Amino acid sequence: MAALTIRDVYKRFHSVEVLKGIDLEMDSGDFTVLVGPSGCGKSTLLNIIAGLERQSSGNIEIGGRIVDNIAPRDRDIAMVFQSYALYPSMTVRQNITFGMECRNVPRVQRDEAVGRVAKLLQIEALLDRKPGQLSGGQRQRVAMGRALVRDPLLFLFDEPLSNLDAQLRAEMRIEIKLLHQRLGSTIVYVTHDQIEAMTLATRIAVMRQGVVQQFADPETVYNRPANLFVARFMGAPPMNTLAARLEATRGRTVAVIGYGEAAIRFPVPPEAEGWNGRDVVLGIRPECIAEPTRHFSDLPGAVTTIVASVEMVEPTGAETIVVLRLGDERALGRVSPDVRHRLSETAQFAVDTRKISLFDPASGDRIT
Amino acid sequence: MRDTSFAPGRILIYLIVSLIAAAYLVPIIVVVLNSLRTSEEIAQTSMIGWPQRWAWSNYGIAWADFCVAQTCAGIRPYMLNSALVTIPATIISTLLGAVAGYAVSLWRFPGDRWIYGIVTLGLFLPQQMRLLPWTIVLRDVGLINTLSGLVMIHTIQGLSFTTLFCRNYYVAIPQELIRAARVDGAGFYRIFWRIVLPLSPPILIVTVIWQFTHIWNEFLYGVTFTTGQQQPVTAALIALTAAVADIPQYGVQSAAVMIAALPTLLVYVFGGRYFVRGLTAGAVK
Amino acid sequence: MTHAVPAAVQLSRQGTLSALRRLPEYLTIWVPLLLSAGHLVSFALWTIWVSFTPSTLLPVSGWVGLRNYTSVMATRNWTIAFDNLLLFGSGFVLLSLLIGLVLAILLDQRIRGENVLRSIFLYPMAVSFVVTGTVWSWLLNPGLGIQKLVNGLGWTAFRFDWLIDRDMAIWTIVIAAVWQSSGFAMALFLAGLRSVDADLVKAAQIDGAGPIRLYRRVILPTLWPITVTVVVIQLQFAITTFDLVRALTGGGPGIATLLPALVVYDFMFQRGLLARGAAAAVLMLLTLLAVLLPYAAWQYAQRRKAARA
CATH class of the missing domain: 3.40.50.300 (P-loop containing nucleotide triphosphate hydrolases)
Structure with missing residues (x-):
């Protein structure tokens, strides 16, 4: 009852x-x-x-x-x-x-x-x-x-x-x-x-x-x-919410941030297929973006490595928050305090793509 | 906080303040001294002077023997009248005001804003607008020329002040306290009795002092609605000073004035802090 | 869901029951409030009504329009009383403001014995107007008080006889009233001075303001809302003054110190002209409203401004 x-x-x-x-x-x-x-x-x-x-x-x-x-x-x-x-x-x-x-x-x-x-x-x-x-x-x-x-x-x-x-x-x-x-x-x-x-x-x-x-x-x-x-x-620092668009590449649906050479691609769940070719908002928690040596998962395709420039670094002691530039957007990542990035340098980051959320930019509702 | 280094300036400040203070004290000193001088001595010199022979008997005469308008019982009966009006009216109006203030500050009921707004208008409506209606009400309920009549008037009129004082104090009580008590199962009366009233002594003292001084010092209703032996002491004082115009007895009169002023002066001496708080609370309506 | 139906029925019964049970509460709340509000409204309306009737010794119905008002305003008593009110009101308010402000500023200089001094300036407020009036009538009586004292000391030409001087007698009332309530102005001003932001004063001192400039430019401007309040309260007192005059001059010499409240009393209870007395009372009320309504509007505007800020 x-x-x-x-x-x-x-x-x-x-x-x-x-x-x-x-x-x-x-x-x-x-x-x-x-x-x-x-x-x-x-x-x-x-x-x-x-x-x-x-x-x-x-x-x-x-x-x-x-x-x-x-x-x-x-x-x-x-x-x-x-x-x-x-x-x-x-x-x-x-x-x-x-x-x-x-x-x-x-x-x-x-x-x-x-x-x-x-x-x-x-x-x-x-x-x-x-x-x-x-x-x-x-x-x-x-x-x-x-x-x-x-x-x-x-x-x-x-x-x-x-x-x-x-x-x-x-x-x-x-x-x-x-x-x-x-x-x-x-x-x-x-x-x-x-x-x-x-x-x-x-x-x-x-x-x-x-x-x-x-x-x-x-x-x-x-x-x-x-x-x-x-x-x-929910969450502090909050989830990164980035403008992206879904595309079908080689039979798979990917979310693309940025254009041309600098474009970054993340695999997304197949359920999002219906949104191919349309704009979405891609949400990813800062803790899902880390230094490339971080071990997120053994599953194939679960982790994508990206290259991004570091705009700012905030050491908190237990970890370091980095501000990255992804296309036209800023995103936060949480890296080990042992990793020392210099400002404006370009570095590699591992991204745990299993926890990506997609939202409808018009209504804000979750897609998958 | 302010500049304190300027020594000659500070001496000047003390000088001015002391002079003004002395001026403020002159009336009471004069009356106290006069109350201890014989009438002959006052008539020969002036109201202002040091007693050559201490006439302590002035107080006894003023209290019990002096003649006011054909009755020679001093001002004792009038003091008693004032007490019999002031004390009940103060207590009743304070209690009712506390409950009313509690209701309008911590409870919502339909029409609460309106009724409270009208009640506070009582702070401004001059007594002259109420004189005739009170005459009629007193006549109709058979209380004209009685102390009970004055008690009724002062109680009902005092409600405007007592309600305002208590309401302004109670609004500062956190609403959460009342909510907690409601969840605990307390109702209107229990919350008042167990939670609000134990917090109230400061405002009750302010209210009681305010009501006491005002009712004791009130004159217009006393002189309008009572005569002869029923008058409060303020009204009797006027009669007293008028009655003896032919044979001045300033020593005894001064003693009478002192006696009449004593209750409120004592209240001021012992409750000055609360008295001032009442004054300023009444000002910031 | 099966619980819901009996529960709801029980509720409605409980509803009326609880309303009945709460009756004593409603009575406790409403009786005093209604007594107070009821008497205020009905008394005011009744007095206004009487002022439009031909009542003399007893209230009678009938309608005479503004006749009572015109005849009251045509009497010499009323014109003298109203002129006196203007003199007394302005003299009393200005003097007690000035003295109150000066005292407050002096007491604000962190002087020793502030508490004692403050008590001295305020004790007259605890005394009745009757006592104040009586005592000052002795002090100002030329054959008894200050003049006699000075004459006795050897300065025989000294004259201080306002009490029996038709033109000056109103000022004796000003003196007594100022004595009685300038301490009140002081208390309010002092509270205002004490609530001036200490950082504001420090900032001004760092800017190089001396004591006089500090007061004139920084501290006193913050006091003016209090000043308005003090003025309004003192005016309210001035308009309704009765006891003080009765005890000090009795309205005399002759009718030289009449004030509106005395005229009202005279009409109502000495001449038995209820309607005229009521009309005079309403005129008093209107005078009061002429002060209070702008004040209320000003306060409302201040509050709106504060809410928006």
Whole structure:
């Protein structure tokens, strides 16, 4: 049974449509991340799931029950907020038990639950402090504790890590993932950070301007983006998207970038045959372009070697990003830090062509 | 931050500031000193002078014996009247304003903007526009010349200020806090009681001080809607100074003025910070 | 899907139930707000209505057009009161602005005892106008106050008798009002000075601006929105002044220090001419609106500008 079903949900503020027909279904135990740039409607969607805002049309179903007219308190959900939203006048313990207090849960049960969650999150020592006395990371844990103590059908996370510094964020990311694996809870998680989406999710919904662009597992979203927006949004540095045209050469379909002598040819999957002779956008991840000694695959035809001039070099330590000129376009590659290119020199690069994506330049949709 | 090196300039600054400060203090010093001088002494010299003989009895007379308009009970009954009007009206208007401010700042309900906009117009509508209607309302509910009538007026009129103060304070409370509480299962009252009210002491103090000073110092309604023994102390003071025009008793009158001003002065001394915050909050509407 | 139908039915029942359960909430929200808004609107409209009726001792219906207005404006009391208002308003506002600004600038020089000084300049705000008026009526009384003191000190020709001088009496009200509320102007100006960007001041100092140029060219220009606010608040106070005059001069000598609020009171409660009193009150309101409406428009424009920036 689906833990959460979102059916054709629209949301309008006055004349502005913020959500334009969202359909999503999540199974029990799924960790679904809603990701997209700010203003894409992901937080509004989360608030609608929580019942904090009302959709203009469509239905929300939690645990098989339509909850459209049910108040947040009765939806069997728990939520972690971006600002943590800890009640400033209450102690950590009171913050965590406030929900049970509202539901008249007996004190013994409350204490037991607090003990369990505090242990799980290692905040036992903080229970009698006020939120004002906690560090950012500790507040974040308390906010999680407030949600975890409830054991609801559905957890909602609204950018819970965006107020932490980079190091703490990485730690908490791991911790959230461990918690999910341990508890097997169903989570809907909103973020604008595509790394969080990739690392945490079992399913990612990429949103843009109130429309779900792609809803799939992280690997699919990363390797087979449904359109140019997803291709460019997920991954850092983003996928190279280059103007190309498909041609049939010796019975095979190839994508050609540039003209004449300088033209570069990549083999593409035969399914793209129908686009022969037409312009396309070719997408290739920077990590698929590397120094010629890189071993991508043994499969025949999987790797193509190209020659390109190096326009710029950005060493990051673990690897070096190179900016290449391919025809009239620029593309990024990721080479080993041991390779030292000089600017403007022409060099050889290995390209893993198995992961090439092709897009329709008019609609931006994926071709293969 | 500013230039601090110019020594003669700084002496000049201190000189000017001290002179102005002295000028501001003259009235209160004069009244305090006069309240301790005998009336003969004042009549012989002037209002401004050092007591030759300390007349502490002025305060006793002003408090309990002095005659105001045919009754000789000092200003004690009028002080009591003022207290009986000011304290309930302050408390009720502050509480109602806190709830109303909470509702308009943290909840959306149909017509919220409109009703709040109209309520704040109360900051500007002069009392003269309300005098006649209040007369009729008081007459119809049988509260003319009663302290309860004044309590009612000050409570309802005070709502404009108390609602505005609390609303402006509560809008700074993050919406996420309210959302978290709703997900936790708290409703309108519980959120107010457990989350908003514990955050409110600063604004409640500002509001209480503002209401207290304003209602205590109010004169027009007091003089219009009450007479004789029912008057608040501001109205009685006028009667007092008018009544003794024939036989001046400036020492006792000064003592009466001091007593009448004391409650708000004390509030100012002990809650000055909050008093000033109220003034500036009322200014930046 | 089979769950959906019973769930939905239960919902609609829960819907009406929850609406009923929320009735106390709606009452708590609406009763105080409606009391406040209701009395404001109905009282204002009622007073405006009365001003167009022939009411005298009691409100009666009927329509006399603008007759009450024309007769109020034709009375000597009103013309004197309005002239006084112009004098008092401009004198009081200008003086308290000037003193408030000077005090604020002086206090902003990081001087010792700033808190004490600020408290001294502001304490009159905590005192009622009745007390202020009474005390100043003593101080300004030539036979009792400052003049008597100076005369007693030997300068027998000294005269400071504005309180009993028909032409100058209005200025005694200005003195008392300035004493009472220039501290308020100071507080607002000081807050404004303190919120001037410190980097702005540093930049000007590096540009070589001396203290006077610094204030005149850099700091004071940032204060003018506050100045407008102060002017409007002080004007609002000036237009509705009542207690102070009652306690200080009682409107005298003669009727030399009448102000509109006193005229309204006189019509309503001493002469029993309700309609004329109401008309005078409406005229007060219009005067107030002449100040407040441009201010509101200005604020609206400022906010729009800020939103666009």
